[in-house]
Amino acid sequence: MIEIRFHGRGGQGTVVASELLAQAAFLDGKIPQSFPFFGVERRGAPVTAFTRIDDRPIRLRTSITRPDVVVVLDPGLLRTTPVTEGLAPGGLLLVNTPRRAEELAAPPGVRRASVDATRIALAHGLGTAMLPIVNTAVLGALARATGVVTLEALGRAVEQFVPARPAENHRAARDGYLGVRNADPAAAAPVPATFAVPAPLAHPEGPVASVSSEVIHTAAWRTFTPVIHLDRCTKCNFCWKFCPDAAVELGADGFPRIRLEYCKGCGICAAECPPKTIEMVAEA
Amino acid sequence: MAKLTIPAQELMYSGHAACPGCGPALAMRLLLKGLGPRTILSIPACCWTVIATPYPTTALGVAVLDNPIEATGASVSGLRAAADAMHLKDVEVVGFAGDGGTVDIGLQSLSGMLERRTNAIYVMYDNEAYMNTGVQRSGATPRGAWTTTTPVGEGVRGKPEPKKDVMAIVLAHRPAYAATLNPSFPEDFDRKVERARSIEGPRFFHIFAPCPPGWKFDSAETIALGRLATDSGIFPLYEVVDGRLRITRKTGELKPVTEYLAAQGRFRHLGAEDAARLQSEVRAEWDRLLRRERDDLSGSH
Numbered sequence: 001m002i003e004i005r006f007h008g009r010g011g012q013g014t015v016v017a018s019e020l021l022a023q024a025a026f027l028d029g030k031i032p033q034s035f036p037f038f039g040v041e042r043r044g045a046p047v048t049a050f051t052r053i054d055d056r057p058i059r060l061r062t063s064i065t066r067p068d069v070v071v072v073l074d075p076g077l078l079r080t081t082p083v084t085e086g087l088a089p090g091g092l093l094l095v096n097t098p099r100r101a102e103e104l105a106a107p108p109g110v111r112r113a114s115v116d117a118t119r120i121a122l123a124h125g126l127g128t129a130m131l132p133i134v135n136t137a138v139l140g141a142l143a144r145a146t147g148v149v150t151l152e153a154l155g156r157a158v159e160q161f162v163p164a165r166p167a168e169n170h171r172a173a174r175d176g177y178l179g180v181r182n183a184d185p186a187a188a189a190p191v192p193a194t195f196a197v198p199a200p201l202a203h204p205e206g207p208v209a210s211v212s213s214e215v216i217h218t219a220a221w222r223t224f225t226p227v228i229h230l231d232r233c234t235k236c237n238f239c240w241k242f243c244p245d246a247a248v249e250l251g252a253d254g255f256p257r258i259r260l261e262y263c264k265g266c267g268i269c270a271a272e273c274p275p276k277t278i279e280m281v282a283e284a
Numbered sequence: 285m286a287k288l289t290i291p292a293q294e295l296m297y298s299g300h301a302a303c304p305g306c307g308p309a310l311a312m313r314l315l316l317k318g319l320g321p322r323t324i325l326s327i328p329a330c331c332w333t334v335i336a337t338p339y340p341t342t343a344l345g346v347a348v349l350d351n352p353i354e355a356t357g358a359s360v361s362g363l364r365a366a367a368d369a370m371h372l373k374d375v376e377v378v379g380f381a382g383d384g385g386t387v388d389i390g391l392q393s394l395s396g397m398l399e400r401r402t403n404a405i406y407v408m409y410d411n412e413a414y415m416n417t418g419v420q421r422s423g424a425t426p427r428g429a430w431t432t433t434t435p436v437g438e439g440v441r442g443k444p445e446p447k448k449d450v451m452a453i454v455l456a457h458r459p460a461y462a463a464t465l466n467p468s469f470p471e472d473f474d475r476k477v478e479r480a481r482s483i484e485g486p487r488f489f490h491i492f493a494p495c496p497p498g499w500k501f502d503s504a505e506t507i508a509l510g511r512l513a514t515d516s517g518i519f520p521l522y523e524v525v526d527g528r529l530r531i532t533r534k535t536g537e538l539k540p541v542t543e544y545l546a547a548q549g550r551f552r553h554l555g556a557e558d559a560a561r562l563q564s565e566v567r568a569e570w571d572r573l574l575r576r577e578r579d580d581l582s583g584s585h
Contacts, residue, residue, distance in 0.1 A: 010303075011497070043303045043497045130502060213299035213336070213343035221304060241290060241470050242507050244309035246298045262298035266305035266496075267504030280504075 001054040002148055003064045007083045008073030009221065011043040012127075013135030016162075017073065018049035021139055024149040024157035025053045033058045043131070044221035044264055046081050053148055069146055072096060073117070073134050076283045080220035084110065094145055094180075096134050101183035112183040115141035120175045124168040130224055130267065130280075136162065136169040140176025151177050214262070218245065222265030224280040226258050232277040239269035239278060290474045291317040300343035302335040305503025307493035307510065308409045309335060310467040312344075312380070315407065315491075318477030321346060323376050324367070326360050328390065329353040330382035331416040332409075354389045356381040357397030360404045376481065377404040383424035384414045387448045398457035398486045405480055405487045408450060411495040419498045423448040428558050430550040431498075441553055446565075451490055455524060460485030463523035463532075466492040468510030472532050476523055483525070492519045500549025509547055516544045517570040528580040531573055541566055 004021065008014030015036040022032035030053050037048035050064045066086040075097040077083060084093055089109025096117040097104070104112045117137035127133035136158055143154050154177075155170050162169045228239070235254040247262040248269060258269070270278040295316035302309035308331055316323065323346040327333055333350060336343045351359040360379040367375045379397070381390055386408040394406060413431050414420040421431040426447045430436050434443035454462050461483045463476045480487045494510055496503040513519040516539040522531045541563045545551040 042301060043503075045301070128502065130504070209337050209340045209342040211341045212345075213297045213301075213338075213341040216299035216301075216338070216341060218299055218301075237288060242310065242467075244302060244304075244306045244313065244506070245300070246294050246296055246313055259298060264304040266506070267502070268305055268506055271504040272507050 001052055001058065001060075002069065002146075003067045004051045004053070004069040004071060004142075004148070005064045005067040006047075006049040006051070006071045006073065007077050007081060008047050008049075008135075009043075009077070009223070010045045010047050011131050011133075012047075012073050013133045014047045014073055015049045017071070017135035017139055018051045020135065020154070020157050020161060021051045021142070021149060022053070023161050024139075024143075024154040025051075027153040027156050028149055030055060030149075031057055033060075037063060042221070044223070045218075046077060046220055067091065069094065069142070069148075071138060071142055073138055074223065075099075076223060077220060078105070080217075092146060094138070094142055096138050101181045104183070113141065113145040113180055114183075115176050115180045117141065117172075117176055120172050120179060123175070124165075124172045126165065126168055126172060129282075130265075137172040137176035137179075140173035140178075141180035142176075143173075144177045144180045145182060217261040218264050219261050222263060223283055224265045224267065225260065225283055226263065226265070226267070226269050227279045227281050228256060228258065229277045229279065230255055232275050234275055234277075236274055238272045238274060242268050242272050244268065290314065290470045291320075293317055293320065295319075295321060295323075295345040297343045297345060299341070300335045301338060302331070303495075303497055303503070305496045305506045306331075306335070307467060307495060307506050308332060308382075308411055310506070311409050311465075311491045311493050314467055314470055314473050315378075315380075315477060315489075316344070316346065318474045319346075319376055319378060319481070322374050323347070323378055324349065324363055326351055326356055326363060326377070326379045328356045328359075328379075328381050328385045329416070330385050330409075331411070332380060332382070334416055353381075353385045355393055356385060356390050357393030357395070357402075357406065360406060361397050361400055361402040364402050364404050377402075379404065379406040381406070381408055382414075382416075382422075383408055383410045383412060383450075384422035387423040387450050387453070391453075394454075395457065398454065398459055398488070400486075402486055403484050405489065407489045407491060409491045409493040410450075411493045411498060412447070413495070413498055415495050415498045424450065428551060428554050428562070430500075430553065436553045441558075442550070454488045454490075457486070458527065459488050459524075461487040461523070461525055462490075463488075464490045464492070464519065464521050466510050466514050466519060466521060468492075468507045469514065469521065469533065472521060476532075479523065479525070498550070500552075501547055505547065509544070512539065512544045512547060515539045516541050517566040518544055520570060520573055522573060522577075529573065529576045530580075531577050538566070538570060 018034040022034035025032040034051040069092045072095040092111045094113045098116045101112040101114040117134035120137040121132040121134045240248040247259045296313040326349045356379040363377045420433045428442045521533040
C-alpha cells in the first residue's frame, strides 16, 4: 500500500487532487481510497487530503500520519506547516515551486522533487494569478516522480472528473509530467527542516472561549504580500479602514504598517489605495 | 496623521477564520467600532460562528452568546430582559445573523422580537446565500444568481425566484430605527450605528456583505463591488426613523446594473434580457424610495 498526503490551501484544488489521483489509480486497476481532513476549508486556509492506493481492499480508515509521499501544492506552506511530519527515509517530498528540487529542505534520506505547477497552471488559464489552480499539473509531476499511476490513466481521470476546463487540465497534467525535477538524495547534504509551529493554545476553564484569536497567525493563507511604498503614502488610512482582518495598524507617525502575521493577502488595501502605493508581491 | 473618520477602537481581532476579502468580516469590524465594548452579541449558526470561535479562541472583544439558527430574535429579547433585570442600562444587546438565519429560518423569531418592541439591534449581514455550508440559495439570494442548489445548465439559469425584501418585512413592524448599511461606505455605516445607539426600541440593520468565493469575484474587489451595488441602485443606502425614510447616498444618475452583474461569476450566464429586467426593477424601486422620501419629508403619509 502507498500512502500519499496532500498539503495545499482552500481553493487550490487540494481535495480534488486527492480524489483525481484515486480515480486514476482505479482506472489503472488498483483499489484506492481518498478523503480530506475535516476542518475549516476557507479559501486560502491550509488544507490536508489523503490518498491510499493498494492492490487489495483497504481496511484502514484513518488519517495518514506516516506517508510514503508528501505533495505540497503551495510552497508558502513549507514555512508554516510541518508538511514532512512522519515522512520516513526513502519517502518522497514533491513541492510546487519554481525552485530546483535540490534547494528543498527535507528530513534525512527523503527524496525531493519539484515542479513549477503555478507557471503551468497560469499558462493554461487555470485559476487566477492570486489563486492558481495547480492540482492537475502537480498530479502529472507526481505520476512521473512516483509511478503510482500512469499518465494515461491520469489523463482519463482528468477528462472524466474535472468539473471545468478538462482539456486545459489534461494539458497541465502532461506539462507537469514533463516538467518534474528530481533531486538525487545522495548528492546534497540533507538540510534539517525547520518550521514555525504555533505554540499549543492554553485552554481556559469551562466552555467559554476567552483566548484572543490573535494567537492564530493567518499569514499561511497568503499567496501574495502587500508592500507599501511609504514615499508615496498620503496617510489617507484607506488601507486601515477597509482591512477585513484588522491587519493594518497606524503608527504614531501616521504611516500604515501591515501586520504580516495576520494578513491573508486579499489585496483590498492595494485595490483601494488612492495613490496606488501598495503593491501585491508573490510569496517566494 | 490624517483625522480618523471612523472610531479607532478595534473589537474584532485579527487571526479570525474568515476568507480573504470577506465582506461579513469587515461588516463586523466596522459594527463593533461603533458599538463599543459594552455590547452583548447573539450569533446564530452562520459564517460568523465559524469565523469567530475555533475553541478556545474568540475573534470578538465583546460578550458573545452562541445560539441556534432560528432563535436570534428570541435570544435577543431574553438577553435584553436579563440585562434590564440586572440593571445593566449601558449594555447594548445585538443579534448578528446571516441572511438565511434571518429571512428564512429565523424569520418568526425576528418578527417576535420586533413585535415585542425589544430594546435591541438586530443585524442581518447579507451575503445572499448559505455561504458557511457551501453556497446554497437562501430567500435573500437574488434572481438569476448561481448557487450550488440553483445551478446553471441546460434549462436552468440560477435562482428563478426574486430576493425577499427584508426591509419591507421589518418596516411592516414599525421599528424604532431601520437602515441599510454597506461596509464600502464606512462613514455612512458608522453614522448609522451611532444614530441607532441614540434611539431606544427595536432597531434593524440590513448590511450588504459581499462574499468573494460565493459570488465568484476576486477578493481584492470586495469594496469596489460594494460601491457599485449602492451606486447602481442594487443596494440603496437609507434609514427609516419613526417611519420617516431618508436616502443617505445619492449620486445623481444610477450606474447601469450591467456593470454590477459583469463583476461577478455568479451572474455570468445572464443575458441582455435578464439585465434589462433587473434594470427596470432597480429603477422602479429607486423611484419608489425617492417618492417615499419626498412624501415623508412633506409629512403626507
